[in-house]
Amino acid sequence: MSMMRGRGGPPQKAAAFGPSLKRILRLMAPDRLRIIWVVFLAAVSVGLSVVAPKVLGHATDLIFNGVVGQMLAKSFPAGTTKAAAVAGLKAHGQGQLADMLSGMGVVPGQGLDLGALGSVLMIVLALYIVAFFFNWSQGYITTGIVQRAMYRLRQQIEDKLDRLPMSHFQQESRGDVLSRVTNDIDNFSQTLNQTLTQLLIAALTVVGVLGMMFSISPLLAGISLLTVPVVAFLTVFIAKRSRVQFGVQWKSTGELNGHVEEMFTGHEIVKAFGQQEAAIEKFRVSNDELYESSAKAQFISGIIMPSMNFVSNLNYVVVAVLGGIQVASGIITIGSVQAFIQYSRQFSQPMAQIGSMINLLQSGVASAERVFDLIDAQEQTPDHVPAAKPAPARGRVVFDHVNFSYNPDEPLIKDLSLTAEPGETVAIVGPTGAGKTTLVNLLMRFYEIDSGKITVDGVDTSELTRDDLRRQFGMVLQDAWLFGGTIRENLAYGKLGATEEEILQAAEATHVDHFVRSLPDGYDTVLTDDGGGLSQGQRQLMTIARAWIANPGILILDEATSSVDTRTEVLIRQAMNRLRSGRTSFVIAHRLSTIRDADLILVMDDGRILEQGTHAELIEAKTFYYDLYMSQFGDPLFEEASTA
Structure with a gap:
């Protein structure tokens, strides 16, 4: 439910329908031969289906001619020709009947x-069977075309996500990005499946039926x-108003889902502050708005088909009356009128389908535009070609007069220089916003x-590929990230092909093994995508074990022990000391007690290194670091609280 705010519902209208439609066609270009097929x-399926009613009309004429021929045998002698029978009827004052018979293939007697x-009916049956087979075949092939196009699109998206800079994910909400990758692609896929074939068949049916009607x-x-402009006007008139109401409906849906999400995730706080009644009232108001907008949207959109049926029925009445007059006048046969009435029904149905499909296609193209916007997003700068090869990791890191800013108008890192020698532990401290995490980024x-x-x-990091560079680092972040899978799989994520021995060794060294073995399934315990069932401290321990398995040359610890209790922190610090042995380590710390033994402490503020040295040296200097340290451990209130 967390993503529902970003989704709301499928987009209602494409911003640039034509260019996006061309891009969709290019997406399916590799299957151009299949599309032609x-x-x-x-075309064959529609052609056969269109011809069938006219052939069936011939069967009606055979039945009518046979019945009337038998009736004429009672009034005329055997061997009388149709012309003689027509003349005889006129002579007896039955001119209207004579005119009707003159246009038919009646043979008296x-x-x-x-x-x-039987032959005609077998032909009609064969036409419908072959038409069905061709229609099923094109539907089967079309489904394959669409799914291959979506497969290629998802591949493009996956590759694109790997090339997007970190700034893109910080500027865009996760819900919106996930919605583009999942919700919009699904909507786009369903739209193509539903409209691609139906629009083609509907258009061909309109042309084919119209041709047969004129014949x-x-x-x-x-x-x-004449019904075409009426149908088009009604479709556009109603669709415009239904789109407005659907927009209100999706907006109300998003607001209601957002409220439910907030109340669900914060239900303990809601109850603690006695806000249940207020939450229920807000839900009632949002639910009423959704009910009203949904009812209006469904009612207005539901008018389209009854309106189309009304116009079709009017056309049916007019055709039946005028067709009857033409039959009576001997202009056309009864079978032709029957075929024409069937064609008139076939003619109005695809017209209504085209109107509804165009609205659906707009929604799909709008989703495609959102996906294309992600594909077209600015990528990170490409790796240097040819890339330098990293040297065997020793861990000497040098920042040489580095400047950086997220916003060009607001510099963050200003002329920063530092050197971390192999095997050193470099601690980075400072107030929030000082640039500590930026340094690691x-x-x-x-x-x-x-x-x-x-x-x-x-080696200049800009000359290395990002993959080669990052393979030299192991990271343990403050936010513990675990994925849906077993504990063993989550631990082995730090090293491709990690052995069972390596996993167990890392788990024992980081105190993971103890609590894992207490679980019913041990290392085969399946975790949800947020590590549900484990405490925050246990999840953090697992990320530390993952870094241990990676066995990197350089470690980055971003407040790695912030989520564990004091006893566990001591155990982790012992494990991390063993892990840091012989490796260069960068430690971002807010709890200064964790970095007393660091080889070098960098004190940052406003993107600059204010001072650097060991813990003892900085305390003795009694400057910025001293003030930070005393604010945590030298405050009388702190001492009183800790004593209590």
Whole structure:
């Protein structure tokens, strides 16, 4: 539910329909031959389906001619021709009946030809069966085309995410990025599956049916054609108003989901402060708004099909009346009128489908635009080509007059220089916003420096590939990240192909083994994607064990013991001391007691190194570090609280 605010619902309208549609077609270009084959299959299927009613009308004519032929046998002698029968009817004052018979293939005295009727019906059955097969084939191929296109699109997205700079994920909400990758691609995929074939078949059906209608009766076809602008006007008129209400509906849905999420995640606080009634009232108001907007949206959109049916029924009445007059006048046969009425039904249905599909296609293209925006996002600077090869890790790190800013108008790191010798532990302290974490981000090339140089073992980090550079580092962050999988898999994440012995050794060294073995499934315990079931301290211990398995040349510890109790902190510090042995370590610390034994302490403020030295040297200097330290351990209130 955490992402529902960012989602709301599928976009209602594309901003640039034409260019986006062209890009979608380019996405499916590798399957162009299959697309041509789909168009051919659809055209054959529609053609056969369109021809079938006219052939069926011929069966109706055979039945009518046989029945009337038998009736005429009672009034005329055997061997009378149709012309003679027509003349006889006129002579007896039955001119209207004579005119009707003149346009038909009636033979006086000849009854129903069952053989001919059976042949026609078999032809109609064969036409529908072959049409079904071709229609099923093009639908099957189309589904494959769409899924391959989505496969390629997801690959592009996955590759793109790896090339996006860290700044992109800090500027965009996670919910919105995830919504583009999942919700928008799914909406786009469903739209293509639903509309690609249906629009093609509907368009071909309209053209084919209209052609058959004109071949039967240009007058009736012209009358049916008058319904097109009426259908188009009604579709646009209603769709515009339904889109507005759907927009309100999705907005209300997002607000309601956001409220439910907040109340669910903070239910303890809600109860603690007695805000249940206020939460329920706010839910009621949001729920009422959603109910009203949904009812309006569904009602307005539901008018489209009844309106289309009303216009279709009016057209049916007009065609039936005028068709009857033409049959009576001998202009067309009863079978032709029957076929025409069937065609008129077929003609109005795809028109309504095209109107609804266009609205659906707009929603899909709008989702595609959001995905394309992510694909087109500015990427991180490419790696240096040819890239330098990292030297065997010794751990000498040098910042040489480094300058950096997130915002060009607000410099953060200013002319910073420092040297960390191999095996040293460098602690970085300072107030919030001093630039401590930024320093580590620059070292890992999560961000690129504006000027200056950073070297690792004498090699400029900008000349290394990011992968080669980051393989030399192990990180333990303040926020413990675990993924859905077993504990063993989460520990082995630090090293591809880690052996069972390495996993157990790291777990024992970091005090993970003790609590893991107390779990029912031990190392095979399956964790949720947030490490549910483990305490924050246990999750932090696992990330430390993961770094141990990685066996890096340089360690980065960002307040790695902040989430563990005092006893566990002591154990972790012992383990980390063993882990840091022979390795260069950068430790970002707010709890100054954890870095007393650091070889070098850097005190930062406002992006600058104010002072540096060992703990004893900085305490003796009684400057900025001294004030920080005393604020934690020298305050009388602190001492009183700790004594109590």
